[in-house]
Amino acid sequence: MSNKYPKDFLWGTATSSYQIEGAFDVDGRSESIWDRFAKTPGKVMNGDTGDIAADHFNRFKEDVAIMRELGIDGYRFSLAWPRLLPNGTGKIEPRGFDFYNRLIDELLENGIEPLITAYHWDLPQVLQDQGGWANRNIVDQFENYSHHIATAFGDRVKDWITINEPWCVSWLGYMSGIHAPGVKNRKEAVAAAHHTAMAHAASSRVIKELVPNSKVGITLNMTNVRVLGEANADTAKVERLMDANLNRWWIDAYLTGNYPAELIEYYGDLVDGVILPGDSELLLAKPDFMGINYYSDAFIGNAQPGDKPLSDGGPYPFDLTVNQAPPANTSVTDFGWPITPLGLADLLVRVHHDWPEIPSLCITENGAAFNDGPDENGEVNDDRRVQYLKSHLDAIEVALAKGVPLTGYFAWSLLDNFEWAEGYDKRFGLVHVDFETQKRTMKKSAYVFRDHIQLNS
Numbered sequence: 413m414s415n416k417y418p419k420d421f422l423w424g425t426a427t428s429s430y431q432i433e434g435a436f437d438v439d440g441r442s443e444s445i446w447d448r449f450a451k452t453p454g455k456v457m458n459g460d461t462g463d464i465a466a467d468h469f470n471r472f473k474e475d476v477a478i479m480r481e482l483g484i485d486g487y488r489f490s491l492a493w494p495r496l497l498p499n500g501t502g503k504i505e506p507r508g509f510d511f512y513n514r515l516i517d518e519l520l521e522n523g524i525e526p527l528i529t530a531y532h533w534d535l536p537q538v539l540q541d542q543g544g545w546a547n548r549n550i551v552d553q554f555e556n557y558s559h560h561i562a563t564a565f566g567d568r569v570k571d572w573i574t575i576n577e578p579w580c581v582s583w584l585g586y587m588s589g590i591h592a593p594g595v596k597n598r599k600e601a602v603a604a605a606h607h608t609a610m611a612h613a614a615s616s617r618v619i620k621e622l623v624p625n626s627k628v629g630i631t632l633n634m635t636n637v638r639v640l641g642e643a644n645a646d647t648a649k650v651e652r653l654m655d656a657n658l659n660r661w662w663i664d665a666y667l668t669g670n671y672p673a674e675l676i677e678y679y680g681d682l683v684d685g686v687i688l689p690g691d692s693e694l695l696l697a698k699p700d701f702m703g704i705n706y707y708s709d710a711f712i713g714n715a716q717p718g719d720k721p722l723s724d725g726g727p728y729p730f731d732l733t734v735n736q737a738p739p740a741n742t743s744v745t746d747f748g749w750p751i752t753p754l755g756l757a758d759l760l761v762r763v764h765h766d767w768p769e770i771p772s773l774c775i776t777e778n779g780a781a782f783n784d785g786p787d788e789n790g791e792v793n794d795d796r797r798v799q800y801l802k803s804h805l806d807a808i809e810v811a812l813a814k815g816v817p818l819t820g821y822f823a824w825s826l827l828d829n830f831e832w833a834e835g836y837d838k839r840f841g842l843v844h845v846d847f848e849t850q851k852r853t854m855k856k857s858a859y860v861f862r863d864h865i866q867l868n869s
């Protein structure tokens with residue numbers, strides 16, 4: 413046994429409902445914004461949809477058996493709102509609750525702690541028809557949904573994440589439009605960024621009230637904004653605005669009730685009628701922990717000929733131009749994302765240093781797209797993922813040694829799955845899925861993770 417990790421450190425894997433469940437029209441589940449988006453021609457690679465995905469809805473027992481073989485302590489999954497409240501609010505669908513009850517019970521019987529994410533992007537389409545996250549009503553609707561799920565599952569589930577990556581919800585969903593609902597409107601995106609923060613706070617209050625001994629937090633996709641070369645005025649400004657927009661917005665909101673001042677100034681009249689008097693109080697939410705999803709560092713440098721303003725098709729609402737290429741010779745994943753393990757240690761140290769009032773941090777996702785499949789012997793030797801995993805585990809050990817209160821590490825993902833706009837074209841699983849036959853095969857990285865867990869728990 414090693415002493416690099418605190419006692420009770422949680423080793424786990426993470427997934428999300430729309431990416432693995434399938435069974436899109438079963439047991440009263442209603443349409444989600446991702447069903448609608450995926451079935452809109454041109455939105456998702458190859459026209460892929462989550463109709464079947466990894467068929468986890470029907471194969472969850474087999475999947476829990478795999479988790480047991482991996483030796484994980486915890487499993488982070490999300491609830492499909494359209495399965496539970498098909499109309500978004502109002503009447504519940506008991507068959508939807510039955511599914512998650514069966515999953516939770518199966519996990520507990522196998523000694524695996526369930527961690528729930530209330531929202532991982534599959535909004536009921538009926539709520540999008542009223543404006544979705546851009547409409548302030550979503551705050552009450554999410555609070556109501558939180559009430560139902562906390563009541564139903566709170567007897568067995570103590571760890572709760574309200575919203576996964578509200579940055580992606582807001583800026584990929586309503587600004588660049590590369591994710592559902594595919595809106596491209598910066599005013600709506602700013603509104604979504606505010607309403608996700610309000611909804612997080614409202615939901616945490618409800619869950620804490622209804623679930624004794626619960627631990628409630630949010631999961632943010634955070635990264636280091638690395639500046640390459642000598643920054644000119646625009647690059648220096650983008651560095652500060654990007655950091656505020658991506659890393660500080662939701663944290664500052666729940667800890668202080670205020671957003672980064674420079675960003676509010678830049679947004680100008682975009683926040684008029686969106687952030688209302690009195691909201692500051694409502695944004696406050698004392699965190700029990702915070703989840704961080706880390707994939708890669710971001711790089712900016714001075715604009716080169718041909719570069720466009722960030723707001724031109726991208727997720728940032730900044731009419732400023734920088735170059736976003738990583739340093740020459742940086743290795744990348746099959747998604748093209750630079751591989752930057754040291755960034756994970758730096759990020760954890762920075763978050764703990766800048767917001768010491770957050771009692772603990774958890775890596776709720778970390779992983780990489782590498783598309784290796786079975787060889788002639790049926791083995792999946794995903795050596796590049798093994799390398800990615802090991803280097804990022806080294807990074808969390810560095811952060812722990814520097815005193816970061818890190819309580820867990822969840823690999824993204826348990827299974828190959830529906831990778832949003834990329835469809836089935838990008839594989840993130842420790843376990844390979846043959847989407848024709850639904851056969852699962854543990855990749856080499858799964859065995860490496862299993863051995864690491866065994867050695868360190």
Ligand code: GBH
Pocket residue numbers: 428576577580584633705707727777824831832840
């Ligand atoms: C996570 O998002 C999701 O939670 C998960 O569902 C998903 O499957 C997994 O990662 C893998 O993608 O190109 O300007 O958006 C990760 C979201 C992706 C956000 C990389 C930042 C880079 C900048 N991050 N993205 S941009």
